Amino acid sequence: MNVEILSRELIKPYTSTPPSLGRYKISIVDELSPVMNVPTIFYYAADIHGSGIENGTSISRCMHLKKSLSRVLTRFYPFAGRYVKESYMVDCSDQGAEFVEAKVDIRLDEIIGQGKDLKVELLNSLLPRPIGAGDEITDPVLAIQVSFFTCGGWAIGVLSSHRIADISTTSTLIKEWAIEAKLLLGGYDENQVAVTPLWNSASLFPGQKLSGLPLGLTRAKENVEDHKIVTKKFLFSKSAISKIREKARLDKSSDRLPTRVQSLWGIIGKAIIDIYVADPEKPRGFLIIQAVNIRERTDPPIPKHQCGNLYLISTTQSVAGEKGVDFEGLVYQCTCSAKRDVEICKMLLSAGDGGRLISQGFNDLTKSLTNPEISSVSLFSDWSKFPLYEADFGWGKPVWVSSANIPLRNNVYLFSEKFGGSIEAWVNLHIDDMPKFEQDPNIMEFTT
Structure with missing residues (x-):
């Protein structure tokens, strides 16, 4: 499976983060969590109109995903910041979440149909960065890769920094991002109410400037032959x-x-x-x-x-x-x-x-x-x-x-x-x- 990166950019919140929220303190659980990005990949079948890279649908789809991501980042603003490990804080100056667009030279069913025989390490190519590349001031706290398969199917690879998010936080972000995207398409659902995320865990469990779990993850791209x-x-x-x-x-x-x-x-x-x-x-x-x-x-x-x-x-x-x-x-x-x-x-x-x-x-x-x-x-x-x-x-x-x-x-x-x-x-x-x-x-x- 070959993946070609088409573009890479930073998506900033639709509304600027207020100065009063500019420094997000992390909690003791955040400190103790390992230095890594948590990976999750979502796979979608082609719709009836097709979404292959050849017909330009991928361009409009990515534009739509970027716009809705920008809107949801207004509420989930630490995901657009950068972690400053010396001060145990996230600098929320709207540096932006990373957004990568890519195309893949195989069909989606060539992955899903593999079952137990799937070479899982191939899926890491659908992620925008190495899993262990975290905690440096240049590392985005959230990174997204949208990959389009030859059949018109597509995937969203999500990496969220374990410094500020567990899978519960990440799943909430993804759900709210999806709601924003549907709203932009006119898909309003009166049963779906926007969540107001709470970013005050440090007031519940204050940080103590501790080191994270020493699990030995490297910043290099994952390679089974090496690890x-x-x-x-x-x-x-x-x-x-x-x-x-x-x-x-x-x-x-x-x-x-x-x-x-x-x-x-x-x-x-x-x-x-x-x-x-x-x-x-x-x-x-x-x-x-x-x-x-x-x-x-x-x-x-x-x-x-x-x-x-x-x-x-x-x-x-x-x-x-x-x-x-x-x-x-x-x-x-x-x-x-x-x-x-x-x-x-x-x-x-x-x-x-x-x-x-x-x-x-x-x-x-x-x-x-x-x-x-x-x-x-x-x-x-x-x-x-x-x-x-x-x-x-x-x-x-x-x-x-x-x-x-x-x-x-x-x-x-x-x-x-x-x-x-x-x-x-x-x-x-x-x-x-x-x-x-x-x-x-x-x-x-x-x-x-």
Whole structure:
């Protein structure tokens, strides 16, 4: 797949950011988040009129997307700024979000139709910048690439800096951008009310000038030959998830089943952990990390549209047996850890030491990365509940939403499938570990 860049420019907010909002302070969670851009790619089929690069429709489409992006940046103004790491602030002087237009020499169905055989690293060409290129004063906080396929299909690749946004903030931005785009096309919907994003997370959890998670991402363009991390997509059907939940039930006499997500964490986590503990020379300690969204779980509740990074790191640490880790026990441990941290969320605003409670999970992860007793550290993020498939810019909803090749070892993301209640697991593993993971009996049994 070859991608030709046609243009690259900066899109500024439609209305200038007031001087009083010119310096955006980041919170302690923003500080502790890793230096990276979070990738999300939205794919759209050609409409009945066609949108190929050859008929000029791509030009008008990009103009429309730029205009609506400019309008939404007025409300999401930190995305048009630049992060100043020396002062732990975003300079909101309307420098602009990056907007790239490109054309691709293949059809869209040549990507979507690949299934498990898809070479995910090719998708990184649909992103405007390297995933690890963040935190420098010259780096845009938001970068967009609109790519047009030969069939008339197209894709929007989004990179949002983890310094100011988690997937909740990014999904809110995308949804509001899509609404602005439809309004410009005359597609007014009285049921859609513009969101007023809240940019005051630092007042809830003040920054302490801490360093982000040392995950080792480089600023270079992702290259599997260099970083040795491969990404594959595994589909768990609705019926397979039901079977996994039944299998994960620790108390077989109980009617209560573990959640869909915790059951998937168990089946995937066990497969990863068993790769490591199969070597008798390696320690059997392992750590599983889950990201827990803080929003609407505090007392009083933080609003759904509060912007920034608002999540806890939930840790599950234990030791595997000689034959590996017990599946039901692992699901139970992950469930207990998540429930514990949901309870912690309730205390974050009232306990007076919310920053300490938040930083504890980050500290546990940092220590585990150099702990000789732990052979496996896995990071899990659930994106399946976010409305990514609602991103209709006026020409229909996406036919697919994907991640990309993220060079972080043992890093897993869950995406909901568009139809049918299935879930896609995007698994990032060392190139030597992926074949072992694919041959795991549970992975072979429950994925398609």
